Amino acid sequence: MTGYRLYGLDGVHKVASGEWIDADSDEAAIEAANEVFRGSECEIWQGTRLVARLDLRRQPSRSG
Numbered sequence: 001m002t003g004y005r006l007y008g009l010d011g012v013h014k015v016a017s018g019e020w021i022d023a024d025s026d027e028a029a030i031e032a033a034n035e036v037f038r039g040s041e042c043e044i045w046q047g048t049r050l051v052a053r054l055d056l057r058r059q060p061s062r063s064g
Contacts, residue, residue, distance in 0.1 A: 002046060004029040009041040026051050 001022040006029075008017040019036060023029040029044050030052055036042075037056055044051040 002029075004032075004051065005045045006033050006036055007043045007045065008037050009043065013041070030054070 001024060004021050004023055006019045006021060007015045008019075010016040021029065021032050021036075023032055026044075026046070029046070033042050033044050033052070033054055034056060037054070039056055041053075041055050041057065043053045
């Protein structure tokens with residue numbers, strides 16, 4: 001497991017919230033961010049490495 005930091009961004013792309021998670025891979029961290037920050041923008045960091053920047057406002061909702 002690797003530690004990642006998820007940052008929720010506000011309307012001007014400034015950090016509005018943050019959360020530590022442990023994930024097995026970058027892909028798993030991205031999936032976690034999809035759950036935590038659904039409907040907003042976020043960044044995923046592993047140490048000083050930017051893993052991904054996601055705009056989850058534009059993704060269609062999933063049924064199920």
